[in-house]
Amino acid sequence: MPEIVACTAVHPLPDGEVRLLGAIDVVTGSMSRVDVGGKRLLVDCGVTQGRDPKRRELPEQAKEADALLLTHGHLDHIGSLPQLLDSGWDRPIFCTRATYEICRISLEDSLNMARTPDREITAFLRQFERQVRTLAYDVAATVPGMHGTITFRDAGHILGSASIEIVTDKSRVIMSGDLGRPNSPILRDANRVWKDDRDVDMVIMETTYGARSHEHTHEDIERTLERIVNDAWKRRAKVLIPAFAIGRTQVLLWFLSDLVEQKRIPEIPVALDTPMGLLVTETYKRAKRLYDRETLDRIQHGDDPLDFDSLFVVRRGKDSFRLRNTEGAMIIIAGSGMCTGGRIIGHLVDGLPDPETTVLFVGHQSVGTTGRRIQEVAEAGGTIRLDGEELPVRARIETLRGLSAHMDRAELLAWLGSIPRVKRVGLNHGEATAQAAFLEYAKERGVAPR
Ligand SMILES: [Zn+2]
Incomplete structure (x- = not known):
C-alpha cells in the first residue's frame, strides 16, 4: 500500500529527489525538478494564472536544469518557457510533437497579448525550435548524459498530453501531468498499462478534482x-x-x-x-x-x-x-x-x-x-x-456542465490503481482542500494506510 502525501514540496528518491517548484497546493503554475541519474530534469515550466509571465520571478532551480520535459501545452504548464529561454537557458526540451505544436500556438498568443514585439516572438519561436526534441508515446529516450530513460505515456487530457515515466538504475518516477477523463471525445484514454518488473518509488499526481465526482454523462x-x-x-x-x-x-x-x-x-x-x-x-x-x-x-x-x-x-x-x-x-x-x-x-x-x-x-x-x-x-x-x-x-x-478535462476522484484513484508496486505518492496541482479530500477518499477505500 503506497504512502500518500499531500501539499509537500520535497520527496526523496533512492538516487535523488523530486522537488515541486509550483502547484504544491494550488492548481496553476506547474513546475517540478526531478533530480535522478546524475541529471536535473525540469518537468513543466508553468505560469501562475493571472500573473504577467514576464514579471514573475523564475526559480533558480529551474534555470539549473539539464533538460526540460513538457507534459502538455496548457499555459499553466508552459507559460514561463519564454522567460526561461530569455535567461539564456539553452538545453534540450522534450515533449510530444502535438505538444510542441500547441505550445507554439499558445505561447505566441500569450506573448502577443503581453504586447511583446514581433521580432522577439520570432526569436523565441526559433530558439524553441532549436532546443526541442519531440518524442512519440511509449518510446524510451535518453537525456544526454543521464543514466536512465524518459518515456511519455498518454494522459488523455488534451492533444499530445502525457504522463512522464523516468527510470534510472535506482529510481522509477511517474509524473502524471494533467489527467483527462476516460471516454472523453476525440482522444484516447490515459495510459493504464505499466510494466510491473520493478517498484515505482514515486508517483506525483494531479488532484484538480480530488474532492469531486463528475455527475454529468x-x-x-x-x-x-x-x-x-x-x-x-x-x-x-x-x-x-x-x-x-x-x-x-x-x-x-x-x-x-x-x-x-x-x-x-x-x-x-x-x-x-x-x-x-x-x-x-x-x-x-x-x-x-x-x-x-x-x-x-x-x-x-x-x-x-x-x-x-x-x-x-x-x-x-x-x-x-x-x-x-x-x-x-x-x-x-x-x-x-x-x-x-x-x-x-x-x-x-x-x-x-x-x-x-x-x-x-x-x-x-x-x-x-x-x-x-x-x-x-x-x-x-x-x-x-x-x-x-x-x-x-x-x-x-x-x-453546459460536464465538459471537464480532468479526472474526478474515482477516476484518479483508478488511474493510480493501474500502476503496480507504488511506494509513495505525492499530490500536487490541486487546492489544499482537494488534496486532503482525495487523501481521505483513498484511505476510505483502503488504497492508502490510515
Ligand atoms: Zn492542462
Whole structure:
C-alpha cells in the first residue's frame, strides 16, 4: 500500500529527489525538478494564472536544469518557457510533437497579448525550435548524459498530453501531468498499462478534482446542447459560446457534429470565430493518429467531427465584425473562454442586451472575470461594462456542465490503481482542500494506510 502525501514540496528518491517548484497546493503554475541519474530534469515550466509571465520571478532551480520535459501545452504548464529561454537557458526540451505544436500556438498568443514585439516572438519561436526534441508515446529516450530513460505515456487530457515515466538504475518516477477523463471525445484514454518488473518509488499526481465526482454523462451534455440549439433554431436566434481554444473548442465541435449526425439538431451554421481555436483545431485534425477508436470509426463512415458541413471558420477580424450583422440562427464559438478578451467581446456587446440571444458557458468562470460577472448580473440584475458600453443582461444565460478535462476522484484513484508496486505518492496541482479530500477518499477505500 503506497504512502500518500499531500501539499509537500520535497520527496526523496533512492538516487535523488523530486522537488515541486509550483502547484504544491494550488492548481496553476506547474513546475517540478526531478533530480535522478546524475541529471536535473525540469518537468513543466508553468505560469501562475493571472500573473504577467514576464514579471514573475523564475526559480533558480529551474534555470539549473539539464533538460526540460513538457507534459502538455496548457499555459499553466508552459507559460514561463519564454522567460526561461530569455535567461539564456539553452538545453534540450522534450515533449510530444502535438505538444510542441500547441505550445507554439499558445505561447505566441500569450506573448502577443503581453504586447511583446514581433521580432522577439520570432526569436523565441526559433530558439524553441532549436532546443526541442519531440518524442512519440511509449518510446524510451535518453537525456544526454543521464543514466536512465524518459518515456511519455498518454494522459488523455488534451492533444499530445502525457504522463512522464523516468527510470534510472535506482529510481522509477511517474509524473502524471494533467489527467483527462476516460471516454472523453476525440482522444484516447490515459495510459493504464505499466510494466510491473520493478517498484515505482514515486508517483506525483494531479488532484484538480480530488474532492469531486463528475455527475454529468455524455448524454446529459448532449441533451442540454440539444435543447438550447433547437430552441435558438426555432427563434432564428444566436447562441454565443465563449470557449477555451485548446481542447474545449474541439470537444464542443465533436458533440455538435454528433447531434447533427443523430439528427437531434438541424444543420445550424456553426462559426468558429477564434484564430487560436482555429489553429489548435487544425493541429487536432493533422494528428488523427492520436484519436480514439470511436472518433476514427466516425471518420471512416464519412463523419469528421472537427470538419462537418455546417461548420465555417472566420479568419479575419473584419469577417467577425460582419458576422455580428448576420441574421438567423447560428452558433458562434469565440474566445476567450472567460470573456476576458478576444472576439467574443464584440458578440457579447450585441448579444447581452438582446433577449433572443443565448450565451452558453461551457467552462468554469473564475471570480473577477467578465464571464463570472455576466453570470452574476444575470442572477442578481444590474449592468455590465464591456468595450466602453454599459450593458443590461437580457440574453438567456446558460451553462453546459460536464465538459471537464480532468479526472474526478474515482477516476484518479483508478488511474493510480493501474500502476503496480507504488511506494509513495505525492499530490500536487490541486487546492489544499482537494488534496486532503482525495487523501481521505483513498484511505476510505483502503488504497492508502490510515
Ligand atoms: Zn492542462
